[in-house]
Amino acid sequence: MLSPIQVLCSDITTLSLEPEPFASYTEADIISTVEFNHTGELLATGDKGGRVVIFQREPESKTEPFSQGEYNVYSTFQSHEPEFDYLKSLEIEEKINKIRWLPQQNAAHFLLSTNDKTIKLWKVSERDKRPEGYNLKDEEGRIKDLSTVTSLQVPVLKPMDLMVEVSPRRVFANAHTYHINSISVNSDYETYMSADDLRINLWHLDITDRSFNIVDIKPVNMEDLTEVITAAEFHPYHCNLFVYSSSKGTLRLCDMREAALCDKHSKLFEEPEDPSTRSFFSEIISSVSDVKFSHSGRYLLTRDYLTAKVWDLNMESKPLETYQVHDYLRSKLCSLYENDCIFDKFECAWNGSDSVIMTGAYNNFFRMFDRNTKRDVTLEASRESSKPRAVLKPRRVCAAGGKRRKDDISVDSLDFTKKILHTAWHPNENIIAIAATNNLYIFQDKLNSEMH
C-alpha cells in the first residue's frame, strides 16, 4: 500500500478546533479515541471533554469523477459529563476512552462510548422528512379548535433539511471499580465486553442493570498486585473467544465456553525477554498498550512501547513478526521514564487486507509497515505538511551525531509532547485517520484516489 499518501480532507482547519496554527487549545479538545464504523462511511472521534464528533464521508460527486469522498462533520454531541463519586470524593473524568460502532442493522447507527466508569449506547439517526397535515394540531403543534375542522386529511411526509438526531439508548453504569480501558462488541451482535485494570465484564446490549464478570485478576491481597489489564478485544467472528493484554507484556486468549469465569486462559502469548537488551525499564516497555485482532481472525497485533508485534494465534511462544517503531528511543529510556513518556499508550491498526499495520510515534510521526514487502515508512501529521491534495513526504529519524540527510530529524530534536496515540484505518479502503493532540488528519492513498 505504501504509495504516497495524499491528504484527503480538504479542510483540515475545520476539523481542528483551533484554526490558527499556533493557537493554544484547551485540554478538553484533545482527541482521545478515533474509530471508523464497519463500512467506513462514518468516523467517530471522542475527546477529553466528553464530546463525540462524527464525520461522514461525502458521496463522490458525479460531476467531478476524480474527486474523493471527503469527510465532513455529521454530528456532534456531549457523550459524557464529569461526575463525582461521593463516597470516594473523587472526580470521574468525562474523557472518552473508547468508541466502538455496532454493526448497522437498520437505518440508524449505534455506537458505544465509554469514559472511566460508564458505557453508553447512542443511537444516531437521520430525519429528513416530517409529517404535515395533521387534523387535530396545526403546523406549530398547537391543538386546533375542533369547530374549524371541516374535513379530514391524511398527513403526508414532506422533505425537510437533514437533521441528525443522537439519543442515548442505554447507560451501563456502576459495574467497574477501576478505570475502563477497552470495550469490544461481540460478533454475536448481542453482547459486548468492557475491561478495566483488573476485571472484564460481559454485557448484553439490552440489559443495563446486570453484567457478568468474566475475568478477574485482582489478587486477594492488593499488595500482591503486579499486573493489570491494558486492553481487551473479542475475536472478529468467534463469539466465544477474546484476548486481553497485560502490563507485563503477555496476551491471554480466553474461551468463554470453558468456564463462566475465564481467569484461566486458553492460550498465553509471551515472548521471552532478550537478556542482551535487559534494563531497569524492561518491564515497563514490554507493557502492551493495544491489541487488535486481524480482520481474518488469524493474527493479533500488539503494541508495546518500542515495537509492534504480529502474533499467530497458533503460536504462543513468540511473535510472528516484530517491527521496531522507534528503536532510537531505546537509549533514551531513562529520560523518557523521567518525563513520563514511557507510560504513553500507543494504539495500532490493521489495514483492511491485513497486509499493512500502522501505529503512532512522537513528533507527530506515524509509521506503517508492509508485512509482505517488509517496507516501512514514517510520515508526519502536521499542518505544514498536510495541505489539501498534498502528498506526504516520508520522514526519517537519524541517530544523534549520525549521518544526516536533508529533511532528516535528529533524535534529540523530537518533540515528545506531540504524540500520535490514536489512529484508525478504514475497513476497506486505504484511508487513515490520525489524531494528533487536538487535530484530526485524514489521509488517503494517492493511488486509491486516482482510481476513482
Next chain:
Amino acid sequence: MPCDLQPPTLERLALKMILKGQKRKLDPEDVEVSEPSSPVWESQRQFVFSVSLNKYQRGQELPEPSLRRSVLIANTLRQITLPSADREEVQPPSGSLCRLHPKERESIFTESKPNSVLMGGDPMCSLNGSALTNCYHSGDSAVTTTGDDEDEDWGSMSTDSDFSLSAAISSILTALDSTIDGSPQAAPRTPLRSLENLSGSSERGSAWVKHGTRAGGVSWAPQGEEKVQESCADVGKPSYLNDIMMEDVFQDVDSSLLERDMGGLGIRSSMVGYPSEEELICYLPPFPPSSSSHPFSLSLNSNLKCLPSFSSFSPLLSSPSPSSPESASFSSQNQARDGFELEHLMEILVES
C-alpha cells in the same frame, strides 16, 4: 516537589541519591549496558530508584492515581531493590522508628507496614504494603465495592494508624529540633480521599484541628501545622477541607473546655491568662488554598518549644509516644474527651 523549605528526611535521602548520581556525571541513558556489579550500574540503579520513588510518591498524592502506572513504578522499584547489596548508602537517620533488615525490605510489598513517608528511615518504608493498598484502593467505588474491599480498606487503615501516627510524631518532632529554614518538610500523607480514609490518614488533619482548639494561640505547632497544611493543600484534597476557615470550625467549640485546658497548659504557655476564642482564632493561621510557602515559618520561632505532642490528640493511641517528651504533660484522661471532640470536629468538617 516545589517547596520553600528543605524536603523532609525521606525526600532529603532521595535528593542525596540524585545528587550522588549527578556528582558522578553519569550518563543515565546507558542503563542497559552496565554490568550489575559495576559502580556505574550502581549509580544508575540509584538514579532510577530515586526517580521511581519520587514518581511513586507523586502518584500517591494524586486523588486517583493511575493503577497501571503505579503498578509499573512499583514493579520497577521492586526490581531495583531486590538485590540486597549496598545497603550502607541508605542509612536511616538516628531516632528513626524504622530500621528494616534486607529481608524485611524484600517483603515490604507483601506485608502490611505502616504507611508513612514521615518515618524518615529507609526510603523503602514509604513503599510499604499499606501505601500500595491505599494507592490501589483509590479506584474502588462504593457501589461495586464488595464487603471484602471495604474490609481491606478499613483493616489496613485501622491497624496502621497507631504506628504511623507515632512514627509521624517522632519524625515531626525530629524535624522541629532543627532550625526552621533548614527543617525538613514532611512529605504529604495520603490525602483525605474519602470517609473511610478519615480514620487513618486524617490523623494529622484532625490533630491539627485539635491543636487549634486546645493548645491555645501561642502553643501552636507551626511546623506540624505547615506540614498538615501542605499535605492538605497540595495533594488535591476535597475542597471542603481547604475552604473551611478556622472560624467555621470553631463555631461549635465549647470555649469553657478551652479555658479548662488552657489552665492545664498554663505551665507551657507563655501567655498570661486565658485567651478568648477570638484571640485564639487570630493566632491560628488561615488555611492557604494551595501554598507551598508558609508565612508563619519565620514568625513563630519562639513557639517551637511550646509544642504539645500530636499523640495526645489521637483517639486511637492508647498511650503517648515515648519519643515525644512533651506528651507527658498531658494526662491520659484528656484523651477520651479528645476523642469525642475530635469526632465532633470531624463531623463538622464532613458536613460542611
